[in-house]
Amino acid sequence: LALQTLFEGPGLGAALPLPDELARLYGKLSFQSRRDGPLILGNFVSTLDGVVSLDAGKSGGGAISGENQQDLMVMGLLRAAADVVIEGAGTLRAAPKGILTAAHVFPRLEKAYAELRQRLGKAATPLNVIVSASGNLDLGLRIFQSGEVRALILTSPPGEQRLAAQGLPPSVEVRALRGAEGLGSAALVQSLGLSRGQVLLVEGGPHLMGSFIKDRQLHELFLTLAPQVAGRDEASRRPGFVSGQSFAPADPRWGDLIGVKRGQSHLFLRYDLMKT
Numbered sequence: 001l002a003l004q005t006l007f008e009g010p011g012l013g014a015a016l017p018l019p020d021e022l023a024r025l026y027g028k029l030s031f032q033s034r035r036d037g038p039l040i041l042g043n044f045v046s047t048l049d050g051v052v053s054l055d056a057g058k059s060g061g062g063a064i065s066g067e068n069q070q071d072l073m074v075m076g077l078l079r080a081a082a083d084v085v086i087e088g089a090g091t092l093r094a095a096p097k098g099i100l101t102a103a104h105v106f107p108r109l110e111k112a113y114a115e116l117r118q119r120l121g122k123a124a125t126p127l128n129v130i131v132s133a134s135g136n137l138d139l140g141l142r143i144f145q146s147g148e149v150r151a152l153i154l155t156s157p158p159g160e161q162r163l164a165a166q167g168l169p170p171s172v173e174v175r176a177l178r179g180a181e182g183l184g185s186a187a188l189v190q191s192l193g194l195s196r197g198q199v200l201l202v203e204g205g206p207h208l209m210g211s212f213i214k215d216r217q218l219h220e221l222f223l224t225l226a227p228q229v230a231g232r233d234e235a236s237r238r239p240g241f242v243s244g245q246s247f248a249p250a251d252p253r254w255g256d257l258i259g260v261k262r263g264q265s266h267l268f269l270r271y272d273l274m275k276t
C-alpha cells in the first residue's frame, strides 16, 4: 500500500504530524499556509484519457481508479486533514450512501486518521457541505439522517424553500446564498467562514470543480492518474474533471507540478494552480 515518492517540489510548507502508519504509507505531507484564508485543495481520480465519470451522474470513482486501494487511502488522508469537505449534488446523487469522512472511504485506517485529526486539533469529522442550486436533495440520505456528520447544504433561495418543505434533520443546516454572485465559488467559500490555516477539500464533481477553477479559488489539485484508457463515443457523457466551463485557449489555466508519487502503475500528482 505504501506510495513511492518520485518528486516533491520545494516550499510546500510545514509537514503535518502524521501518525507513523500514515507517514509510512504516504510519506511526508506538507501544506502551505496561506495569508489570505483557508487552503483550498481539490481531489480527483482520472483515466489516462481524462475521464472522471463513465456515465456522468451515475458511475463513481471506483470504476475510474479500478477500486485502487492507494487512491482511497489518499482520499482518506486528505479528508482527515480537512476542516470542511464540499461536493456537488450530482456527486451525492451518484453515491447516495456516502458520508464525507476519512473512515468511510478507507475504514482500515480509521484509527490513524482519527489520531491525525486529534493531533491537528480538529473535530472528529469534517463538516460535510453539499452544493445544490435546485435544493433537489433527498434528506433521507445517510449524510443527512444518521447524525454521523454535521451537514450543511448551500443552495439558492428557492432551493432553501424546497428543502424546508421536507423538514430538516437536526444535524443539517441549510444556507441560501442571496448575493449577485449566487452560488459562485467565491461566495461558497466566503459563506463557510473558514480562517487562515484551515483546509477546505473540494471533491467535485466536475461542475463544482469547474466553478472553483473558473474563479481561481482552487489552490492545489491532488490528481490520481489511473492507468486506464476509458474512451468516449458520441453516445457517452464522459466528462473530465471540469464541466460547464471552458478556459483554453482564451483564458487558460496552467499548473505547476509540485508532487509525484507512484503506486504500481497509478500516479499521484499534485499541482499548484495559483502560481501562474
Ligand SMILES: NC(=O)c1ccc[n+]([C@@H]2O[C@H](COP(=O)([O-])OP(=O)(O)OC[C@H]3O[C@@H](n4cnc5c(N)ncnc54)[C@H](OP(=O)(O)O)[C@@H]3O)[C@@H](O)[C@H]2O)c1
Binding pocket: 043, 044, 045, 046, 051, 052, 053, 054, 055, 056, 057, 058, 059, 060, 061, 064, 087, 088, 089, 090, 091, 092, 094, 095, 131, 132, 133, 134, 135, 136, 183, 184, 185, 203, 204, 205, 206, 207, 208, 209, 211, 243
Ligand atoms: N473521478 C472522480 O474523482 C470523481 C469525483 C467526483 C465526482 N465524480 C463523478 O462525477 C459525476 C457527477 O458529475 P457532476 O458534474 O454532475 O457533479 P457535481 O458538480 O457534483 O454536481 C452538479 C450539481 O451540483 C450542484 N452544483 C455544482 N456546482 C454548483 C454551483 N457552483 N452552484 C450551484 N449548484 C452547483 C448542482 O445541483 P442541482 O442540480 O441540485 O442544482 C449541479 O447540477 C458522478 O458520476 C461522480 O461519480 C468523479
